[in-house]
Amino acid sequence: MKVFKFGGASVNSVERIKNIPLIINQFPGEQLMIIISAMGKTTNALEKVATAFYEGRKDDALLLFGQVKQQHLTTAKYVLVTHYLACAEQLSNFFTEVEWLLYDQPVREFDYYYDQIVCVGELLSTSIISAYLNETGIRNTWVDVRDVLRTDDNFRDAIVNQEQTLQHVKDIIIPQLHTTGIVLTQGFIGATDENESTTLGREGSDYTGAIFANMLDAESLTIWKDVEGVMNADPKHFLDAKVISELNYTEVIEMAYYGAQVIHPKTIKPLQNKLIPLYAKCFLDPSLPGTVIKKQVLKDLPPIIVLKEDQVLIQMKSKDFSFVEGEPLTTLYRLFQQLNIKPNLTQNGAITFLCVLDNRQDKIEKLALEASAIFEVQVIKGMQLLTIRHYNRDIFEKLVGSKKILLRQQTTATIQVLTTNP
Numbered sequence: 001m002k003v004f005k006f007g008g009a010s011v012n013s014v015e016r017i018k019n020i021p022l023i024i025n026q027f028p029g030e031q032l033m034i035i036i037s038a039m040g041k042t043t044n045a046l047e048k049v050a051t052a053f054y055e056g057r058k059d060d061a062l063l064l065f066g067q068v069k070q071q072h073l074t075t076a077k078y079v080l081v082t083h084y085l086a087c088a089e090q091l092s093n094f095f096t097e098v099e100w101l102l103y104d105q106p107v108r109e110f111d112y113y114y115d116q117i118v119c120v121g122e123l124l125s126t127s128i129i130s131a132y133l134n135e136t137g138i139r140n141t142w143v144d145v146r147d148v149l150r151t152d153d154n155f156r157d158a159i160v161n162q163e164q165t166l167q168h169v170k171d172i173i174i175p176q177l178h179t180t181g182i183v184l185t186q187g188f189i190g191a192t193d194e195n196e197s198t199t200l201g202r203e204g205s206d207y208t209g210a211i212f213a214n215m216l217d218a219e220s221l222t223i224w225k226d227v228e229g230v231m232n233a234d235p236k237h238f239l240d241a242k243v244i245s246e247l248n249y250t251e252v253i254e255m256a257y258y259g260a261q262v263i264h265p266k267t268i269k270p271l272q273n274k275l276i277p278l279y280a281k282c283f284l285d286p287s288l289p290g291t292v293i294k295k296q297v298l299k300d301l302p303p304i305i306v307l308k309e310d311q312v313l314i315q316m317k318s319k320d321f322s323f324v325e326g327e328p329l330t331t332l333y334r335l336f337q338q339l340n341i342k343p344n345l346t347q348n349g350a351i352t353f354l355c356v357l358d359n360r361q362d363k364i365e366k367l368a369l370e371a372s373a374i375f376e377v378q379v380i381k382g383m384q385l386l387t388i389r390h391y392n393r394d395i396f397e398k399l400v401g402s403k404k405i406l407l408r409q410q411t412t413a414t415i416q417v418l419t420t421n422p
């Protein structure tokens with residue numbers, strides 16, 4: 001059996017939804033577990049609903065949610081005929097769930113409400129697509145993944161309970177695969193033991209795909225994307241970016257770690273643990289080879305470029321001249337953990353510590369404030385962090401040129417430089 005994942009871009013219009021059966025029909029008789037994200041920018045729209053609700057702007061929240069509703073009803077109307085009424089009823093149950101909540105006052109933390117509201121994006125998209133596939137003769141079972149994927153209650157970044165989820169996969173998913181052949185469910189969301197909805201972190205649907213591939217011992221996971229495959233740079237910034245046809249787990253986990261927006265960083269581990277190959281394929285043209293990621297030795301990789309804009313350099317200098325080691329360093333890393341900060345680069349000197357972070361105003365303020373008890377803290381914004389794996393002198397010169405380098409780190413495989421924006 002195979003696991004497929006369709007991202008938001010692959011289901012963001014009526015035409016694209018209609019493209020899905022064309023892909024599935026290329027795998028006749030195959031057992032498929034299909035994971036789907038929210039349509040297009042729905043998650044962003046729902047984030048705005050959650051914020052408005054939490055800030056007490058109830059009317060805004062309802063208005064914004066009304067737009068999400070309308071958009072899904074319209075899509076359902078366009079793609080469905082015989083299955084429209086049943087689907088509209090299913091959609092309206094999800095609408096009601098959210099609206100009940102929106103009429104209340106927030107009494108718990110923001111992240112809890114975020115998850116209760118945002119999770120609906122995936123429930124709506126999958127309801128429509130499942131109905132559409134059934135209508136086109138592709139029999140499938142829609143599953144509410146919240147009955148299967150058990151997590152802790154760390155809302156917005158929930159941790160999957162592997163044991164319970166595996167048990168549910170055995171009890172719910174496998175029998176359905178045997179009866180209907182195709183199970184269709186949501187990426188990115190899950191639920192706690194108390195049936196509270198949770199999410200796994202933005203772009204988390206890839207990770208859901210990998211978890212199911214692992215637990216079902218799938219032959220492969222295919223992520224259907226709007227690009228030709230995994231590229232060596234972001235084609236929006238680098239016109240000569242090209243597809244890399246073969247990669248291995250290590251390379252991809254490193255790329256994701258340095259910020260390449262290829263595949264969610266958590267996706268690789270569940271696949272690597274069972275040596276399940278991952279295909280990144282283009283849903284607009286499935287005949288293109290795409291990228292395969294598996295256990296293999298790679299030779300001659302091109303330079304892989306990751307550019308992170310809007311970076312912040314934080315310089316900390318110990319106030320009383322004690323070395324930045326032991327106690328002060330532990331304090332800093334504890335702060336990172338408390339504030340859920342993952343530095344993109346760190347560098348240690350005798351009495352200084354430098355770190356580079358994404359520009360998250362709230363977190364940076366808190367970090368600077370707390371750290372100022374033991375350090376003199378300086379915050380410098382507007383930086384660019386360039387990472388090149390498999391670098392050579394030519395590519396380095398080409399990309400860095402005469403830019404002013406504030407920080408540089410280098411191993412045999414990777415070079416990173418922090419520069420001011422030109």
Ligand code: ASP
Nearest residue numbers: 037043188202203204205
């Ligand atoms: N819909 C979620 C997001 O936009 C999850 C995903 O697409 O992977 O972040």
Ligand code: MG
Nearest residue numbers: 007008037203
């Ligand atoms: Mg996505």
